[in-house]
Amino acid sequence: MKKTNYNITDLHSFKGLLVLVTIALASCNSKDQSEVVSPGAMGNDDKEVVTITENQFTSGEMEMGKLSMHEFNTIVKANGMFAVPPQNHADVSTYYAGYVKDITLLPGHAVKKGQVLFTIENPEYIQVQQDFLEAKGRLRYLKSDYDRQKELVADNVTSKKIFLKAESEYTVTLVQYQSLKKKLSLMNINPNTLTGENIRSVISVPSPLSGYATTINANKGMYLNPSDVAVIVTNTDDLHIELKIFEKDLPMVKVGQQINIRLQNDTEKVYKGVVHLVNKSINTQDRTIDIHGDLVNEEEAKLFAPGMYIVGEILTTSSEHPALPTEAIANIDNDYFVLVKEENQNFKRVLVQVGTTNNGFTQILNAADFEPNTEFLTRGAFNLITE
Secondary structure, three states: OOOOOOOHHHHHHHHHHHHHHHHHHHHHHHHHHHOOOOOOHHHHHHHHEEEOOHHHHHHOOOEEEOOEEEEEEEEEEEEEEEEOOHHHEEEEOOOOOEEEEEEOOOOOEEEOOOOEEEEEEOOHHHHHHHHHHHHHHHHHHHHHHHHHHHHHHHOOOOOHHHHHHHHHHHHHHHHHHHHHHHHHHHOOOOOOOOOHHHOOOEEEEEOOOOEEEEEEOOOOOOEEOOOOOOEEEEOOOOOEEEEEEEHHHHHHOOOOOEEEEEEOOEEEEEEEEEEEEEOOOOEOOOOEEEEEEEEOOHHHHHHOOOOOEEEEEEEEEEEEEEEEEHHHOEEEOOEEEEEEEOOOOEEEEEEEOEEEEEOOEEEEOOHHHOOOOOOEEEEOHHHHHHO
């Protein structure tokens, strides 16, 4: 094999060339790396910035606004219904048993106090009237005899025994007369006009109050006992709110606090009420407490009926917090965003922390992250943020 010889000068030249090549490769690699952009960085910037032209702003009826202070309440949620006070609700039954002779009511019929609701018939009513008229007739004679014997015994003309007998008969008959008179009044028969000619076997049952016949349990020919409820009459003039809250919420609820009422099938419409009474007794079965309230607008009571299910919010403590209109905030996977005005026609999507919502405004918990003069797109932002 032929041996090749290298001198020192050639070796140094080779090393120098190798170093130059290494530096050049390193420089190219560094240059390539410096030109690489983090994946998605430009895409994220594009998504965070929205440009709105003047035509878009005008045609979309968009609006600008700043953070402003608004009052927010701590809310106690409750369920319940509309009801009437006990004096406006009557279960009508008969004091004496009998057969329903006539009834023409239908549920919903308006009735007035004293109006005949139905009539009942029983031959026993005749006996009560007969006993009353007989007691009334005997009472006249016994009263006269008692007065005469009283004078005679005072003059020592008759014995005291005879006087005491006359007094006893008069007293017993008077008690019977008064008792039967009361029975006739309960039967809706006027004892002052009752005679032998107008004795009857049919009596009428009047309404104890004005209102509406809400329930009809009786029908013609039906036998009613005194314990049977034949008709229910309800006066809706004093319709009020009945809610139930849990015992843990009792310390926060006070008389005079505002109540927001919504119907079960119409949660958009809000009716205003005020706490009128807070029960201090706890229902041991479901650990709830009854809250009674009144409607602020009494005319609205005509729209409802007792027993209608309602959802209530009792507004307790209140305080002011920075807020934006609720429509300026978009919820994306439980993250909340707003559009903040930047230079020119650009808006930046910014993450915010939200609190409670009241009267169309939502509390911004991280309001300190924004400058006082920061402008937000307060109307028309939702679709732009979610696109």
